[in-house]
Amino acid sequence: MMRSKLLSLVPCATGPFRTMSTTTKLTTVEVNDKTGIATLTMNRPPVNGLNLDLLRDLRQSIAEIEGNKSRGLILTSSNPTIFSAGLDIMEMYKPDKERVRAFWTALQDAWLALYGSSVPTAAAINGHSPAGGCLLATSCEYRVMLPKFTIGLNETKLGIVAPMWFMSSFLSVLPRREAERALNQGRMFTTDEALQIGLVDEAAGTKEEALEKCAQFIGTFAKVNPIARALTKQQFRAAELEQLESERAQDLEKFLFFINQPAVQKGLGIYLESLKKKAKN
Ligand SMILES: CCCC/C=C\CC(=O)SCCNC(=O)CCNC(=O)[C@H](O)C(C)(C)COP(=O)(O)OP(=O)(O)OC[C@H]1O[C@@H](n2cnc3c(N)ncnc32)[C@H](O)[C@@H]1OP(=O)(O)O
Numbered sequence: 383m384m385r386s387k388l389l390s391l392v393p394c395a396t397g398p399f400r401t402m403s404t405t406t407k408l409t410t411v412e413v414n415d416k417t418g419i420a421t422l423t424m425n426r427p428p429v430n431g432l433n434l435d436l437l438r439d440l441r442q443s444i445a446e447i448e449g450n451k452s453r454g455l456i457l458t459s460s461n462p463t464i465f466s467a468g469l470d471i472m473e474m475y476k477p478d479k480e481r482v483r484a485f486w487t488a489l490q491d492a493w494l495a496l497y498g499s500s501v502p503t504a505a506a507i508n509g510h511s512p513a514g515g516c517l518l519a520t521s522c523e524y525r526v527m528l529p530k531f532t533i534g535l536n537e538t539k540l541g542i543v544a545p546m547w548f549m550s551s552f553l554s555v556l557p558r559r560e561a562e563r564a565l566n567q568g569r570m571f572t573t574d575e576a577l578q579i580g581l582v583d584e585a586a587g588t589k590e591e592a593l594e595k596c597a598q599f600i601g602t603f604a605k606v607n608p609i610a611r612a613l614t615k616q617q618f619r620a621a622e623l624e625q626l627e628s629e630r631a632q633d634l635e636k637f638l639f640f641i642n643q644p645a646v647q648k649g650l651g652i653y654l655e656s657l658k659k660k661a662k663n
Pocket residue numbers: 428429431463464466467468469470471472510512513514515536537540542543544545637640641654657658659660661662
């Protein structure tokens with residue numbers, strides 16, 4: 383994919399920083415050359431639904447951030463009210479056989495890249511973050527969320543089942559008892575509830591403040607040996623990463639079998655219809 387590179391001067395909370403910016407259609411990477419922190423922005427209207435292209439873009443951008451020796455990665459959204467609506471249901475509803483395989487493989491790749499990223503990661507959750515959106519946020523090491531939005535793994539409410547690696551991300555943030563109950567209930571948490579339970583680390587009044595708090599978190603590693611930090615993170619996350627790496631073919635087949643069940647297709651169709659009806663009203 384062609385990428386346009388540009389150098390621009392952008393205003394920032396503490397002064398004008400020269401920022402290296404890389405844009406694709408669906409994601410933007412901006413590296414602040416004073417802090418060395420990269421902001422990865424999802425930009426797929428209307429709701430940052432995670433389709434094949436956005437997932438591939440995300441993975442490519444994460445690789446680029448690791449390659450350009452950024453000091454950290456902040457994941458956010460260009461949409462003022464939606465971080466990500468999760469997986470694009472259109473990829474799973476009456477799916478094309480080849481595309482749906484590529485889609486799930488791209489999701490596995492994006493998760494492996496983000497959860498296993500060697501750089502410190504933080505999510506500035508500037509909007510609703512259901513299901514796959516919550517997966518991305520909980521794959522990061524730190525979360526700052528704006529008020530009056532919701533976050534959670536609501537899969538059971540859609541009649542679908544989150545795979546084990548979705549649960550792993552959730553479990554890396556919440557105690558098992560809380561995680562199990564929330565997943566079984568398909569519970570969406572408000573910002574206040576998420577803060578209380580520890581699903582997010584901080585709340586912020588504005589997106590700028592959220593980005594600043596994420597940058598401060600990444601700054602806490604400034605005096606830590608980067609190799610020791612990266613290897614420590616890797617060891618903490620190795621079991622979950624290795625599990626998906628070693629079982630990704632079975633995971634794909636399991637997903638395909640499940641998603642092609644008539645009852646699951648029917649449920650997705652009804653859910654999509656309800657979303658469309660709601661959007662019209
Ligand atoms: C075995 C499988 C395991 C799979 C694991 C994970 C599954 C997932 O991630 S499934 C996705 C779960 N996501 C959701 O349940 C969120 C659904 N969306 C919403 O709740 C709201 O859209 C949201 C709060 C995000 C935003 O609300 P609004 O700002 O009011 O927007 P609209 O609801 O009006 O939506 C605009 C437009 O987008 C379409 N839409 C929304 N979400 C999705 C989605 N996830 N996939 C596909 N399309 C989506 C919605 O239908 C509207 O479409 P139009 O009517 O054509 O404008």
